[in-house]
Amino acid sequence: MTSKLFEPFDAKGLHFKNRIIHEPTTLNMSDPQGYATRRLAAAYGSLAAGGYGAVIVGATCVRRDGLINERMLGLYDEDYVIEFRDTVAEIKNNGSLAGIQLFYGGLIPGLGTTVPLEPGKGWIPGTVAWGPSNAYVIGNASSGVVPTEEYDDIVECFAQAGRRAKEAGFDFLSFHFCHGSLPHTNLSLLSNQGRTDKYADRFYMCEAIIKRTQELCGKDFPIVPRLCVDENLEGGYDIEYFAEHYAPRLHALGIAVLDCTFGSMLGAPSRRADVHSTEFIGPSFYSAKVINKSNIQTLRAALQKRGIDMPLIGSANLITPDHLRTMVDEAGADFAGVCRLSLDDPDFPEKMRQGREDEIRLSTHTGASLLQGNIFGKGWAGSAQNPVFGREDEFRIVPTIRPRKIVVVGGGSGGMEYALTADEIGHKVVLFEREASLGGAMDWAGNYPALPNMEMLRYQPAYHRKMISKSGVDVRTGVNAGVAEIMAEAPDVVVIAVGAAPVEIAVDGLDAARAAGLAVRIDEVMRRDAPAAVGKRVIVYGAAEGAELALDLKLRGHDVRLVDAGPAYAPANYIGSRVWAIMGMMAHFGLATEPGKTLTGLGNGTATFSTADGSETAEADTVIICAGRRTDNALETALATASVTVHVVGDARTPRSYGNAIHEAAYLSRQVR
Template identity: 75%
Template sequence: MSQLFEPFEAKGLRFKNRIIHVPTTLNMSDPQGYATRRLAAAYGAIARGGYAATIVGATCVRRDGLINERMLGLYDEDYVIEFRDTVSEIKNNDSLAGIQLFYGGLIPGLGTTVPLKDGKGWIPDTVSWGPSDKYIIGNPKPGVIPTEEYENIVEAYAQAARRSKEAGFDFLSFHFCHGSLPHANLSLLSNQGRTDKYADRFLMIEEIIQRTQELCGKDYPIIPRLCVDENLKGGFDIEYFAEHYAPRLHALGISVLDCTFGSMLMAESRRQDISSNEFIGPSFYTPKVVNKDNIQTLRKLLVEKGIDMPLIGSANLITPDHLRTMVDEAGADFAGVCRLSLDDPDFPNKMMEGREDEIRLSTHTGASLLQGNIFGKGWAGSAQNPVFGRDDEYRIIPTNRPKKVVVVGGGSGGMEYAITAKEIGHDVVVLEKSDSLGGAMDWAGNYKNLPNMEMLRNQPNYHRKMMEKWGVEAKLGVEADVDTILAEKPDVVVLATGGKPAMPQIEGLEDALASSFACTIDEAMARKNAPELGQKVLVWGAGEGAELAVDLKIGGKEVRLLDVLPQYVPANYIGSRVWAIMALMPIYGVTFEGNRLLTSLKDGKATFQDSDGGEETIEADNIVICPGRAPNNDLADALRGKKVPVQVIGDARMPRSYGNAIHEAAYLVRQL
């Protein structure tokens, strides 16, 4: 029996279960850093989902420490009242309310699109500085903080902590990790050469907590988020932390330690199999429950030292089983989640109620932060869950004027539209030409050798479950035409027919496809009746095909990856996993060969022309054509003049990511 839903008490706090929404920046403040109604609704939605505690993400204690332009602030007394709406949303939903206090240090300047002045961030009046200039994160030439500024920032932390208590938060979190100033001071790498009191690397953290306790009382609970292992060559590790930092931290009387591992400092990772950054923000291919061993090691060392300190373990917890593993096997007292909170804020309640098959599990890709990365002028959201961040305006309002809605296409956009329309109260039918629902997302993860690809099926699996739950009628194997559609007597037609391969004009292509020497990536990845590729495979079109090339190479194939473009440009739907793909290519010996125009296919040979007009003919067992996508929207023209409104969504409008299709569907269906 899992401990996940057992209550837990820790120094002034009673947690109803062991699931905590750990802090992340949502970028939902106003331009001055004040909390907004959007922020309150977002955190209210999370709290309503059944979390024991909900921690508001990084809130800056001084404006010069901002790392993005919509970051929360607690700079003076004016900010207190604006947080009370957020606090009420969290506490009214029976979740403990926490807030994380932050100061940028070396991070300002990260993700800049403009040149930086020495020691400055990209936001006006922000600074990039640390205990030394030895290691960087954002600005390549950071400043070095003088002693008096350290002392001023310590006081800013404590005063922000006092304001947090006045706003009604149940406890404090401090951002002592990931390259913020307190972590930079803690680091063996960045804190070098100081001769003042802050040469004591733990002192800044100690002073912040002590001064906070002076202002807020020693009984005010504190749950700091600390880097326990930098995983950098020359940085501190878990053993060093347990020996030098944990005893001093425990002596300060904290309630719980929120453990993170890894650092954003620009230094070589100690572990070559997993980079330091992956312990903070796991990439698509990072092992699940990546910090399981780290938590086990930390727990063992703390027990040996007689330190009884509750721990939060997090990072790459994608499924309910991962949360149970973190608590029941790794030994953490709490499972900390963030990505899953955005994709499905209701997942704790669904777990508790035995509805785990209804959880909208993360795909971990496709622009998880669809509105723009939080370091790049955007607010945090979910590609899969269009409601997050729009919780007020996207509430379901039952209709008193039901319409007949015909959705053509059962992919991500089509199913999202159909499910929501049915939930609103409309009469819905989905016409799908294949014998199964899911669209491109159902075959996109059908790689045999790359890890974690099953996550791509999480979204179509969820959609199919919701189609079943809401009783949405789906007619499979129907090649919809105008007559078929109009026979349904629709009040509105939704074309979610997706994209199709943008096949180029190539001599011999038709014969090559017919003989199975050539196939498209759609065919190569199909779940049913996929061709058996030979030993020597050409992949033409790196935008779509780079990941396939790596997968085939891992599987022992001889692979060449060629593209007409001079450099690798990933397809839209590859999303955030592009960086991982680029890292894997050299590891497995996949070389991008650019400026290669495919001109002809004949007798098991492919001829390419380079930018100088030279030709190369390559013999292979197969060639996989990955030509990119074009809208499959011929029905839009065919339905014009038929006196029925037509909406075109997703790749049928313009090939992009599945997240765009879902978000377009969510918006348009609410306009019916």
Template identity: 85%
Template sequence: MSKLFEPFEAKGLTFKNRLIHVPTTLNMSDPQGYATRRLAAAYGSLAKGGYAATLVGATCVRRDGLINERMLGLYDEDYVIEFRDTVSEIKNNGSLAGIQLFYGGLIPGLGTTVPLEAGKGWIPGTVAWGPSNKYVIGNPESGVVPTEVYDDIVESFAQAGRRAKEAGFDFLSFHFCHGSLPHTNLSLLANQGRTDKYADRFYMCEAIIERTQELCGKDFPLIPRLCCDENLEGGYDIEYFAEHYAPRLHALGISVLDCTFGSMLGAPSRRADIHSTEFIGPSFYTPKVVNKDNIQKLRTELQKRGIDMPLIGSANLITPDHLRTMVDEAGADFAGVCRLSLDDPDFPNKMMQGREDEIRLSTHTGASLLQGNIFGKGWAGSAQNPVFGREDEYRIVPTNRPKKVVVVGGGSGGMEYALTADEIGHDVVLFEKAATLGGAMDWAGNYPGLPNMEMLRYQPSYHRKMIAKSKVDVRCGVDADVAMILAENPDVVVVATGARPIAIEVPGLAEARSSGLALRIDEAMRRDDPPAIGKRVVVVGAAEGAELAIDYKLRGHDVRLVEAGPAYAPANYIGSRVWAIMGMMAYAGLAAEPGLALKAIEGNEAVFAGADGEVRIEADTIVICSGREADNSLERAFMGKPVAVHVVGDARTPRSYANAIHEAAYLSRTVA
């Protein structure tokens, strides 16, 4: 039996279970940094989901330490009352309320798209500085913090802590990690050459905690978030942390240690297989439960020194089994969750109620295509869960005037629309021409040679499960035409037919497709009865085909990746995965060959036209990745007919599944 839902007592705190929503920067303040109703609703939804504790994310203690334009602040007394709504939402929903205090240090130099002045951050009025400028983050000419400014920042942390207590928070967290000023003060790399009291690398953290305890009381619970291993060449490791920092931290009487690992400082990673930053913000391909070994080692090192501190372990916990692994195997006292929280805030309750099959597991992708990166101009959201951050305006209101809704297309957008309309109380019919629901997401990510690609199937699996439990009338294997749709007497027709491959015509292609030599990408990747792939593979089109080419290469095929354009440019749904894809291409010894346009297929040769003349490549399999175009003929067919038409997802224009889900969520709520 897992310990996940056992209660836990720490100094001054009683946790109802072992699940913690760790600090997450949501960027939901107003332009001055005040807490908003949107923020309160978002954290309220997390608390309602069943967490033992819900932490409000990084809240800046001085304006010059901001790392984005909508970051929360606690700069003076005016900010206290604005937080009380958020605190009430969390505590009224049965969760302990915490808040993380933050000061940027070097991080404000990250995320700029223009050159920065020396010592400045990208937001006007912010600074990029640290204990030295030996190692930087973003701004290559970062400044050095004077002693008197260090003293003021320490006081700013403590005063912000006092205000947080007055706002009603149950405990405080401190951002002593990931490149913030307290972390760079801890760093063996960044903190070099000082001769003042801050040359003692732990002193800043210690001074913040001690001064906060003076203002808030020694018994007020503190759960600082510390980097326990920089994972950088020349940086401190777990043994060093346990020997030099943990005893002083423990002596300060903290309640729980929130453990992070890795650093954003510009130094080589100690591990070749996992970049240091992946322990902080795991990429799509990062191993699951990436900090399991780190937590186990930290626990062992602490026990050697007689230090007994409750630990929070986090990073890349995507499924319930990962949470159980962190607590039951790795030995953390708590599992800290972030991404899964946003994708399904109700997952703790679903676990407790035996409904794990209803959890909307994270695909670990897509959000950056919607609201933007949190280091820039965007608020945190979920690609899969369109309600997060819109809890008030997207609240389901049952209708007393049901409408007949016909959805054509059973991909991400079609299923999201059908589910929402059904929940509102409309009569919904869903047509899907394929034998099963899922659309492009059912074959996307079918790369057996690449890690973690199974996550892309989590979303259609969730949708199918919930459709099966709904009242939606699903009709698969039906290519619905206008007459068939009109026979249902619809009030609303939803065109969610997705996108089709862009047709290309070159001599010999039709014959090659008939013989099985040439395949479209969706055919090559289909899960049911997949085609045989030959030893020599030519992938035509790098935008869609790069990951497929890597997959084939890692599985032992001889692969050529050919691109008609001047360079590799990823498809728009790739998003932030592009950097990892380029890294894997280099690792696999694979490079896109640009400037080659498919001219013909002759026998077993793909013939390309290039700047230097004709290029012929022999192949056993040719995979055509020609891009996609909207399949919206139904929209045109219904023009002038007495029925409302909504177009969602790739039927509007090919993009990410996230766009389809969010469009469907909005439009389905407009049916009156």
């Protein structure tokens, strides 16, 4: 069946060239006062150039006390209009419709604080955390209650910001009526309790914003609100309630398209035991793909039953081209809304259209927060995989007029990124890799057959290998290159990207246990080709690296113990936000870390540990050692006196995330002169 994804769509005077929408994404790329910047324009311009039907600029605050990030965009007064014109031009010049989402924080400014908050205050100075009541809160346990006159002013601020957005040249408006913002908490059956003013009508605030905006912008100016359709909380409204009570009034206002979200950040128990409400908003690493497919189908049926024909955007966890097609062709959404994939590969719509899907840098769904910090943690939005996003101007490829000979040693994430970039610039590149194939640690990091979605970790090395195969890089696998092999190439630059070596631990009987197959390392168990055998009774030693492996083996039917020398489970630095899901799964499947036990001996089917109470001996068929990784700087030392420029990237510098390796390689490869 031919997908509808690239069919045009017309709605309320808007002509979408295809059904792919970049959803509003907070990038934190304004200046300190909330003005749009050149960095912002370049980032959104890169998305538009990638071939989207529409690009929606992320949450833009309509009143300063509603900020939820220090570098959040604002449209507080007339001064802000001109600063947006560059962003609008970048989007529209590249052939996409330009939208902007207008926002006011409500309860959300109380989220993510690292310091105690005063009652009713947000974590950014001058911000407030308040809602229609303080029955359910987000972050600040002592949130305030919005007076009627403040509600009225905020409604006017939304409308005036909408007028300014139209004057700046945007094609349509999006309103943030979801995820804990003030309009959403007004809709909520949970948080909007006990009011006696006009805002006791839960839909009134959204309705008032739209009507006043239409007075200022004209009734024909398109509005595409992003609205919570189902709170997915116990006691919260559901799709049927939305379709009965909110959808008819929304439809009567003449909106162009409904941008559907599902889930809430309010502090109430999730309605479904298997999926947390917030997973429908920002899916975790382990969440189901196309997580809102059934929600969109249910909503469509509920609307049709009431004779409401309203175009819908469906989104959340659309990671591959097939997921987008599923959302439009099977779920029945008119548009597929994308965020994370947009940042990881802004060109993916055009690659799809041209039949180049094998060149899409599919999202690994991890890593960005390890680099610049996340948007609630004093950071700007970026991609661990795509080092250019947010740096489009300064990271443009400029072909060299002085080609250099570059030797890259190591074919992992950092080495391949460096080689590809240097080749694109015009340098002559030789890439040595000691293994039989390229990929490095990322090549085995995703090999957990029983854990959901771990295959995403292999997307990055798969992309790199594909692009290397299409490049001019001279790849030599199976070569453990030393100084002699490197210098024989007469290089101008040598890139050390050999990754990290396993930490060696001193344990009695370890050599014999390894020879007998009793003791193996984590990378040996997880490698793609000829992995080490694992017996029925398994001890995973080292919870930082080994927790996910222990879970995977348990789910595959092994008897697993997870033992660690430390006082408590402390995740490896590359785990990032996955840690909360890992700990939840460990509790659910009855896998507890056994802390305070140091491996001291390995014998015939046994492992001995020292403990606070003495020692313990346990029987095992396999002991998997997950002792961490260490920098191996032997090659750097050996080249210290060589007359070449040496760049060290990734774990060869210090063990961290694959994203650090990619970003370092992208930067250093552009410095070759």
